[in-house]
Amino acid sequence: MSQPITETVSSREDPSEEPLLQIRDLQVGFETQRGMVPAVRGVDLTLYVGQTLAIVGESGSGKTTTAQSIIDLLPGTGKVTGGQILFEGRDLTTLSAREIQAVRGNEIGYVPQDPMSNLNPVWNIGFQVEEAIKANNIAQGKDARLRTIQVLQEAGLSDAADRLKQYPHQFSGGMRQRVLIGIGLSSRPKLLIADEPTSALDVTVQRQILDHLATLTRDYGTSVLFITHDLGLAAERAEQLVVMYQGKVVESGPSQEILANPMHPYTQRLVAAAPSLASRRIQSVRHRDPEKAQIFSEGSLDDALIARAAERESAAPATDLISVQNVSKLYRIRKQGFKHDDLLAVNDVSFGVQRGTTTAIVGESGSGKSTVAKLILQLEGITSGKIEFDGQDVAALKGPELLKFRRRVQPVFQDPYGSLDPQYSVGNTIAEPLLAHKVGTAKERQARVRELLDQVSLPSATRYRYPSELSGGQRQRIAIARALALKPDVLVLDEAVSALDVLVQGQILNLLTELQTELGLTYLFITHDLAVVRLVADNVCVMQKGKIVEAATTDEVFDNPRELYTQELLAAIPGGDFEFGR
Structure with missing residues (x-):
C-alpha cells in the first residue's frame, strides 16, 4: 500500500x-x-x-x-x-x-457546534446578536439594533425584525443555526x-x-x-x-x-462507514459498472451492503405486525386567555409494519414522524383512527394488557446522553425494565444484564460504569441493550444514530442488523437521513406536514421516487453527486 x-x-x-x-x-x-x-x-x-x-x-x-x-x-x-x-x-x-x-x-469568526447550548436560553435572540455586534465594535446604540436586523436577514431570517424578542427555544434547529452563522459573519471576518x-x-x-x-x-x-x-x-x-x-x-x-x-x-x-457514500455506492452498483462503485479493494463494506439490499428485494412478503389505519393526532396550542390554536400533527396516516422487517419513516423536523412513533408506543393518545398490534387495538389496552404490550414494544430514543439516568450505573440501567416488570430474581437479572452486554458487544465490566464514563456510541449500545432486556418483538428507534459519528453510526447499524437476524426483531426506524434508510430499511414511508406522501419498498423509493419532496430529500444527501472510481 x-x-x-x-x-x-x-x-x-x-x-x-x-x-x-x-x-x-x-x-x-x-x-x-x-x-x-x-x-x-x-x-x-x-x-x-x-x-x-x-x-x-x-x-x-x-x-x-x-x-x-x-x-x-x-x-x-x-x-x-x-x-x-x-x-x-x-x-x-x-x-x-x-x-x-x-x-x-x-x-476570525466562529460558528460552534450545538446551537441550543451556545445560545443563552434566558436572553432573547436580538439581545445576543446585538451583544456580539457591540463587543466587536461594529456598531453601537441604535445602529447596533439596525445592524442586528441586517445580520439576521443576511443569515436567512426574512422576518428578523419581528423575531428579535423571541427566545432560542422558540426557534427551530435550523433557525438557531442561522443565528449563530449570522453572529459568526457579523463583522465580515477574513x-x-x-x-x-x-x-x-x-x-x-x-x-x-x-x-x-x-x-x-x-x-x-x-x-x-x-x-x-x-x-x-x-x-x-x-x-x-x-x-x-x-x-x-x-x-x-x-x-x-x-x-x-x-x-x-x-x-x-x-x-x-459513511452512510451517504455507502448509499451512493449501492446506487452505482445497481445501475452502472460495479467496478466503478468499489472505492478500494480491501476492507470495504460494499459487498455486505449490496447483498443486504438484494436480500430485501427478493424477500417474500410477511404479515403486518403493526397496522396503522387512518390515524390523526390533533394538538391544542394554548394562547393568551381562553384562546387556542389547533395543530394537526398527524393527518390521516395509514401504513403497516411487517413482522421481522424494518420500516423507516422519514421526513423533515415537524413532519410528524416522531409523533407517529409516540402514538404507536401509546405515549400519546390517538385523536382518530386505529392502531393494531398483533391484531389488538392498542388504544383499548388497559392495566395488565397494556403492561404486556409495553414488554413487546420498546423504544430507543435519539439522545444517548439524555435518555440514560446519570445516577444509575450501566448494570442498573439495563436491569431497570426487568425490575419494573418483575422479571426474574436479582441473580437472574444480573445474568441477563451480562448477556445483553455481550449481545451489544460491550465487555461485562461495563455494568459497573456510569453514562458519563462512556462515549456516545457506547451509550447508544446501552440504550439498545435496555430496550432488548424484556425480549421485545418490536424496537421503535427514534433518530437512534443521528447524533453519532460516522464510524460509530456504522457500528450501531451493523449491530441492529445482526440483532434483527439473530432475534427476529421488527424495527420502526424514525429518521431524517435517507442515506441511513438505504442501508437498513425494507420499506419506507415519506412524511411531509403530517401526511404520508409516498410509501414503497426502499429500492423503489431510491430508484423511482414519485414525489418532488422525496426527490428533494434524495438530492440533499451529502456527496450524492460524487462519482466513484479508482
Whole structure:
C-alpha cells in the first residue's frame, strides 16, 4: 500500500501567494492530575484566501481542539504547548489576551457546534446578536439594533425584525443555526471556523444552511475552515481535505482525490462507514459498472451492503405486525386567555409494519414522524383512527394488557446522553425494565444484564460504569441493550444514530442488523437521513406536514421516487453527486 499523504494542504500553484492561515507542528495538551495529556500532536495545514478546507475525523481525533486553539477558545486546562498558528503572518500563539480578543470575532469568526447550548436560553435572540455586534465594535446604540436586523436577514431570517424578542427555544434547529452563522459573519471576518454547523439538522435544512453559508462567504470573500465527521459533506463543500486521527493528520489533499482513492487505512474506514457514500455506492452498483462503485479493494463494506439490499428485494412478503389505519393526532396550542390554536400533527396516516422487517419513516423536523412513533408506543393518545398490534387495538389496552404490550414494544430514543439516568450505573440501567416488570430474581437479572452486554458487544465490566464514563456510541449500545432486556418483538428507534459519528453510526447499524437476524426483531426506524434508510430499511414511508406522501419498498423509493419532496430529500444527501472510481 502506498504511503498516506501528509504534506501541508495546498492547491495553489503560485508560490508567491501568502497563505491566510498556516499551522505548523501544532501541539495541544490538557493538564490533568497525571500530567499533560496530548490532544493534538504535530498538525500542519495551510489555508489560502477564498479557500474552503474541511477537517474530518471521529470524536476525539483533535479536529475541534485544533480549531479552538486558533482563536484561543480551548476549554478547561487545554493549552497550546508547541508549534505556530500564523494568521496573515502573525503568530496567534504569541498574542496577549487583549490582542487575541481583537482578532476573535473581527478577523476570525466562529460558528460552534450545538446551537441550543451556545445560545443563552434566558436572553432573547436580538439581545445576543446585538451583544456580539457591540463587543466587536461594529456598531453601537441604535445602529447596533439596525445592524442586528441586517445580520439576521443576511443569515436567512426574512422576518428578523419581528423575531428579535423571541427566545432560542422558540426557534427551530435550523433557525438557531442561522443565528449563530449570522453572529459568526457579523463583522465580515477574513476566516470563518464552522464546527459541525449542521450535524443535528435535517438533510434538506442542512443543504439550505450550507448553501446560504457558501453564498455569504463567497460574497464577503471569507475563507472557511469546516469541521465535520461526514466525508460526503466534506467532499461536497470543501476543495481541500484534512483527515485527523488520534491528534495527527494522517492524510490530506484535494477532497475528490482522497475520496476516490483513500490511502490511509483510517480514511478507508471512514469512507466505508459513511452512510451517504455507502448509499451512493449501492446506487452505482445497481445501475452502472460495479467496478466503478468499489472505492478500494480491501476492507470495504460494499459487498455486505449490496447483498443486504438484494436480500430485501427478493424477500417474500410477511404479515403486518403493526397496522396503522387512518390515524390523526390533533394538538391544542394554548394562547393568551381562553384562546387556542389547533395543530394537526398527524393527518390521516395509514401504513403497516411487517413482522421481522424494518420500516423507516422519514421526513423533515415537524413532519410528524416522531409523533407517529409516540402514538404507536401509546405515549400519546390517538385523536382518530386505529392502531393494531398483533391484531389488538392498542388504544383499548388497559392495566395488565397494556403492561404486556409495553414488554413487546420498546423504544430507543435519539439522545444517548439524555435518555440514560446519570445516577444509575450501566448494570442498573439495563436491569431497570426487568425490575419494573418483575422479571426474574436479582441473580437472574444480573445474568441477563451480562448477556445483553455481550449481545451489544460491550465487555461485562461495563455494568459497573456510569453514562458519563462512556462515549456516545457506547451509550447508544446501552440504550439498545435496555430496550432488548424484556425480549421485545418490536424496537421503535427514534433518530437512534443521528447524533453519532460516522464510524460509530456504522457500528450501531451493523449491530441492529445482526440483532434483527439473530432475534427476529421488527424495527420502526424514525429518521431524517435517507442515506441511513438505504442501508437498513425494507420499506419506507415519506412524511411531509403530517401526511404520508409516498410509501414503497426502499429500492423503489431510491430508484423511482414519485414525489418532488422525496426527490428533494434524495438530492440533499451529502456527496450524492460524487462519482466513484479508482
